[in-house]
Amino acid sequence: MKKKRRALYPGSFDPVTYGHLDLIDRALELFDEVHVAVAVNTDKRPLFSAQERVNFIKRTIGKKRGMSVGAFTGLIVDYARQLNVGTIIRGVRATSDFEYEFQMALTNRKLSGHIDTLFLMPSEKHFYLSSRLIKEIARWGGDVSDFVPPFVRRALVRQWS
Numbered sequence: 001m002k003k004k005r006r007a008l009y010p011g012s013f014d015p016v017t018y019g020h021l022d023l024i025d026r027a028l029e030l031f032d033e034v035h036v037a038v039a040v041n042t043d044k045r046p047l048f049s050a051q052e053r054v055n056f057i058k059r060t061i062g063k064k065r066g067m068s069v070g071a072f073t074g075l076i077v078d079y080a081r082q083l084n085v086g087t088i089i090r091g092v093r094a095t096s097d098f099e100y101e102f103q104m105a106l107t108n109r110k111l112s113g114h115i116d117t118l119f120l121m122p123s124e125k126h127f128y129l130s131s132r133l134i135k136e137i138a139r140w141g142g143d144v145s146d147f148v149p150p151f152v153r154r155a156l157v158r159q160w161s
Helices: 018-030 050-061 076-083 095-111 131-139 150-159
Strands: 006-011 033-039 067-072 087-091 116-120
Touching (some): 006 018, 018 033, 033 076, 050 067, 050 150, 131 150
Parallel strands (some): 087 116
16 A cells, blocks of 8 residues: 655745645645644734634645544644654744745654655745745735635724724
8 A cells, every 4th residue: 555645834824825735735646645744832822712723724725535624733833743754844934934944844844753844845836835924914904815815805894993
């Protein structure tokens, strides 16, 4: 029996964007199973709860074959080991992203030598998107319809109305 290729795509997803969804689709072309991992970082104050972010992603990806979603706390390498995953997917938009992501990838490799990191670039259509920027636009009443699914847009509007 052929071993399944499994990957973990961690992030804050606060909120999930079309750029994130693009990377999920790209990862599914490379792996049999992709687990989207919503980070719970007690040092940050996300706009949406971990459960809301998990639900946004579940609602967005529906029942795509090979997809699962969950939240985690702690080190990503520990969560990857718990799920028996050997590859971490990270999105890279610019050289500034790469420098940070490269440092994190090397640290993760040092912590757990058998876990690799695969960097994926979003499509040109979504290259500039960031959750932080989208929250800022929504906060000031700007239209984020081109950046996030409709139900996420509505949730953003509710946050600031």
